[in-house]
Amino acid sequence: MENQSPDPPSPTSTASRRLLVTGASGFLGWPLCRAAQATWQVVGTCHRHRPPLPGVALHQIDLSDLGNFSAWLETLAPDAVIHTAALSQPNRCEQVPELSHRLNVEATRVLAQFCGDRSIPLAFTSTDQVFDGQTPPYTEASRPSPINIYGRHKVEAETLIQALHPAAVVCRLPLLYGPPSPTAECFLQGFVRTLEAGQPLHLFTDEFRTPAYVDDVAAGLLLALEKATGLLHLGGPERLSRYEFGLQMAEVFGFEQDLILPSKQADVAMPAARPPDVSSNSDRAFKLGYRPRGVEAGLVASRHQT
Structure with missing residues (x-):
């Protein structure tokens, strides 16, 4: 038995399926694409900056062009999606609320509709900023109460996903830190x-x-895509x-x-x-095997x- 070659992957294994990662040039998207290649054929989107990602099929797409984005998804036909692309700077969202809504809500609506109609696994990256910070620690059962535009738009996107694709997983992320990617810093x-x-x-x-190391959150997202639905907090342990x-x-x-x-x-x-x-209680994720x-x-x- 020890000398037998392993069976080739079946056509339905993750290694033969295509995972779309939006925001591949981002601080989180870049390590996520690298980690996902162990089990997926990875396709990534970027906007202005094309990162070095050998083995990843990169497409420069403006997600705010909703019609073009929707048509591109139809052509690509991914088997699963992790949506990390966002306008994620709270101060910037206050300054350009229309752009924030288009990227953080409307582009998410396009993805949620596409994945929901086809029962495609979807993991969405939300934020601990959906809470007002008055009653920590926050669990998945805590009621959102955002106090800035970024948080409000993420709550709106969460609500859309839960309506259009109830089997999707909404991952609320904490403050992320780690080494820079070739095209993004923290x-x-x-x-x-x-x-x-x-x-x-x-x-x-x-x-x-409850800050978390970026590579650990990338691993948590891949775990969530396979094992979770609904709301999931991916905070750090401290x-x-x-x-x-x-x-x-x-x-x-x-x-x-x-x-x-x-x-x-x-x-x-x-x-x-x-x-x-906005300290997060991430016990649900810990029980799934998330280990930040x-x-x-x-x-x-x-x-x-x-």
């Missing part, structure tokens, strides 16, 4: 540049999240303020911790209101890949 890279320049970094002591995160980052990256200075949300004027504490690493381990991995 807040961590800006923090590092500030400290490398010897400049102080002012971070909130009154904004709490509740930290921005300030506490910064102190851990300084220690791991070898910066002076006295460069990390405490501040309050009220000290900084921003277009978008920020909920004070702790912040220290994630920062060490980020340092080694930066």
